[in-house]
Amino acid sequence: MVRMLDYFIVTICTFISNLLHSLWTLLESEPADLPAQGPSPWDFMEELSPRQLAVKQLKQQFLVALQANNAQEVLKILHSGKLDIDTVLEVDDPKMVLASYKQGYWLPGYKLEKSWAMGIHVCVMYNALETALMLLEKGAAVNRTPNGKTPLHVACEVSNSDFVSLLLAHGAKVNSLSLSGHTPLHHCVTRESVDCAKQLILKGAKVNVTSHNNDEDTPLHKAARFGVPELVALFLAHGASVDAVNSLQETPLMTAAFWAFDTKEQIYSQEHHFVCRLLLDHQADPNLQEEDQKTALHKAAWNCDHVLMQMLLEAGADARAMDINGCAPIQYLLKVTDVRPMAIPELCYQLLLNHNAARVYPPQFHKVLQSCHDYPRVVEILVNSYERLKPTKKWRAAITDDCYERHKDFYDSVFAVCTNTPRSLLHLARCAVRAGMGGFCHQGVPQLPLPSSMKKYILLEPEGILY
The missing domain is CATH 1.25.40.20 (Ankyrin repeat-containing domain)
Structure with missing residues (x-):
């Protein structure tokens, strides 16, 4: 029985070997080597039948x-x-x-x-x-x-x-x-x-169905992403969840805030601003955090978008909220100030500080100068938010020579008042009022019985020089 099985296996292997050899010979042969009376195998591969x-x-x-x-x-x-x-x-x-x-x-x-x-x-x-x-x-x-x-x-x-x-x-x-x-x-x-x-x-x-893929966006997320207020209003009117989250835990408000700035064209989208206004009017929560714990305000600060930042802050956005890396919106603003040519950064800083944003740790103030030395109005607002500041050797090194020459009068005034000693009585009064109002400067100061110029002074309106 074993011999018969061995014989059968040998026969099968021989047959397969001969068959493979024949096929290889056929494939290696040139058309000229084939019989004249029959069509080439390549003809069947290259030409369709009638x-x-x-x-x-x-x-x-x-x-x-x-x-x-x-x-x-x-x-x-x-x-x-x-x-x-x-x-x-x-x-x-x-x-x-x-x-x-x-x-x-x-x-x-x-x-x-x-x-x-x-x-x-x-x-x-x-x-x-x-x-x-x-x-x-x-x-x-x-x-x-x-x-x-x-x-x-x-x-x-x-x-x-x-x-x-x-x-x-x-x-x-x-x-x-x-x-x-x-x-x-x-x-x-x-x-x-x-x-x-x-x-x-x-x-x-x-209207609340999520896409069955890695994004898990709702139609409202899509409308917010592309900045179509008419679609957003339609979806909201038919029961779309205003705070629905996708796979990244982003709400439509976060999506619209991020896409409100076109980085390629360096322009801001009014349509996306309208979308955010609609979402906030329908009670979207501005303080929800996505998977990296960024809020919509973080995204607006990253875009240096003062219009949207004001909208979010007035709706109750927390100016001190921190992301997973411990960064508040003001840190995001510092990272992009010098790469947003169409922005008005001083308005962004002024808004955050008047809504009780945490200031930069004084010994690290040279990092402000590294990012914002070409924007003296920003530097002025930030310096004026402190009662006093002590300069370090890193301050002057952070300001390029050509920038210092362009804004010499301003930077001379900065180094003149930043000596870690009390400044003018007017400035100390400003700091006292701001400290007393805490996080309500933006609401309280306009109601004070003071001239409008004094109100602007308390709210850190830049003047172009420090004293």
Whole structure:
């Protein structure tokens, strides 16, 4: 029995060896070495059969007719019976209107230029409404995702409310998920898509649904990220949770505060400011902290955005809140003062100090000069927030020579008054009033029976020189 088994194994191994040898010989042979009467194996690999070629050409004709909104030609091709109504086509899609991928997917660049789509997807992409209506009446599938998105996702992506209405009327699922885990409502991120969002909500779209991916954003987070006040107002009016958090524990208010500044263009977005105002008016909590314990005020300070900082502080934001690294908003402000050319940094510092922000530890004041020496108004505000300051050798070293020459009178006055001895009686009176009011300077000082110039003095309005 053992001999028979050994013989069987040897026979099988010999057969496989001979077969592999034959295949290798065939693959290594040149076309000229092959018999003249037979086609080359490469011909079958490189050339399509006549039937395959005909189908490929018909698909191309079908795609062209769909893109041109030529309903008659589309109908003619379908009536030929050679192409199914839900045939998947390959479509140019460089902006990824049709495509949706899970996070972590990798595709080469040339693959991202193309997408798979059915006829109804193509109609949505090219605004071929008449052809789409014909396809739906003929029974085209309305909820399939050949490349991750349903036609309804695509309609919201391109902000086409007519298509949203048409697809919903033909059974499109309003809360369907794309491959990346987004509902159609997540794709409503422009002012033009407000009507799309309205239709989705009226058909039962969930305004508090989170995306099923690593972000876990709600539609309100998306609207806040892109700065669309109309969408934010719509979602809030239909019950969106104003303090919903995503996977990073960020609220929509934090999201809007961070994206209010375009770092590339170096401009501030008024639309994002409107979004923050809406969220605060709907009782958004300005003191919630994300996973690194930063608040919305930290993010506004990082942007050096005095408009948003004032809005948040007036809504009760804590000017002393610390993040996971022990940094308060004023530390964030110090880090970016010299890289925000469109900002008005002195207003940011003035706001924080008048809302009881903790001052820089006096022995570390040279770090203020390192960051802000080109902004004498900032330095003046910070120096005036102390009753007295003792300079160190690091102070002068922190100020570049050319900057010192540009602002010589100001810096001479700084070194004249910063001697660790009491300053003028007027300044001491200012410090006494501020200390007495604590964190209510911004509210209390305007109510004092004093001239407006004196109120400005107490609130650290810069004058250009120290005395």
